[in-house]
Amino acid sequence: MSSSAEVSGRAGPPGHSVARPAGPALEVVDLSKRFGRVRALASASIAFTPGAVTALIGPNSAGKTTLLKSIVGLVRPDDGCVLMNGTVVDAGGAYRRDVGYMPQLPAFPPHMTGQELVDMIDDLRGFDGEPDESLIDDLEVRDEMSKPFGSLSGGTRQKVNAALAFRYRPTVLILDEPTAGLDPVASLTLKRKIRERREEGATVLITSHDLGSLESLAEEIVFLLEGRLRFHASLVRLLEETGQRSLEAAIAELMLRGRGAGDEIRPKRATTPDVSVGDDTARDDPGLANEEGVA
């Protein structure tokens, strides 16, 4: 698999005209996970572009959440590993200092207030820096922080969830359905925040059922089907490749092709040499494709 030299070589996506800081290189290698008879991940290898927003897309039970949880360390993969900046992440979880994770359904201890949660995590992290509390104000949950988490509505819980994930200025953001349950105003606020962190160089992984939202956020698309990586390229390349004008239509096209073609979705190699298709040999920087597409 990729050596560390290779990984650091990919540190900056050359596709961005304005140089912006790039966050950690995050990579999963041969990740496999079964839950009983269900295969959630089948030897998935993905190198996420540092400093870019990558959307994980796939039908229900495609393995998106399992992939994200494996990266965070909540799910123990049967096989394979997670690399951050070229090194396998440590079992002690020290790498999570740089990771902000929004779980799909925030299940925090119900009798603790948001403030108690925040204080506890500050304490456990030994955090004495300046926390990023902008989301507490921007999502208007300052008052709710003093109420027990269990008494909050679903949307408000999600806001506290977001505030906690962004609090420690993480350079890696793992966002599992971050806008689920949010009203449109809050959803826009959160998306603005995600873009802001991206501009500051964070590497962002995001899933959502709202493909419209993803289209406005994501530069990279990872398409998973039955635990396998089926497609990984820039959004622009995906649209070009499928001949569709929206992400939704392009994904539908991929799913239809997946059904027809059996096991692999192969782009036309001659015209798209830089699209990686679950295939290590063609894993060039998709940022390049992005620029070509725009130009």
Next chain:
Amino acid sequence: MIGRAAKVMRYQVVDLLRGRALVGYALFFAAATSGLSLLGGGTARALPSLATLILLVVPLVSLLLATTTVYHRGDFVNLLLSHPVGRRPVFVGIHLGVTLPLTAAFLLGLLLPLVAGGIGAEHVADVAILAVAGVLLTGVFSSIGLVVGLSFDRLARGAGFALLLWLALVVLYDGAVLFAAYRWAAYPMEGPMLALMALNPVDLARVMVLVALDASALMGYTGAVFQDFFGGASGLLVAAACLALWMAAPAFAAMRLFERKDL
């Protein structure tokens, strides 16, 4: 690692104290101790009854509280493990966060009334043995409870299994041993009996307590064999050592389960 575990433990203890189960547990022992001392005519008469009570109640409460903790603290554990805290310190914190408050509640409930009522100097050693046996049982069964909780996905199943286990070890086991002794009475049974006893932590604690109280009538079959075999102090030490092993092995098993658990 130790600092993190201590912090996790602190939050766990605060949470346990928020629920009133532990206070009830301490009060139960306080009531039982003072009741038995007052009604039974002094500490000497109360000790064997207290011993029986400890052997029944401490395993049950420790087992159930530890098992249910695994499910009730799922959210807490999930949250901690999304941050830079390793699984090992979280496990150690949760384990100690259950075991130490249980121990404290037991000791307070047992000792406060006795001390308040004034223990005669001749009973200090007996009470101490009772306390040690209870503390060891607490550690053993909270460790086993964590194994049970981590082995079943659902609370109802985990708690159900914990209850069955308690029933088996506290009630059924000695009956089965007695039956075996009767069935194979023609053969020398001391060796197998000792082995069978070492396999049941409740039996071990029972021997500890009743060897000390010199009340072999209450010992059950395995205990009688054990006292005969080891007699006084050495038997006590062997039983305590076996109990310590019974604490360490499940704790280690639970840690392995926890380190591999998918959340």
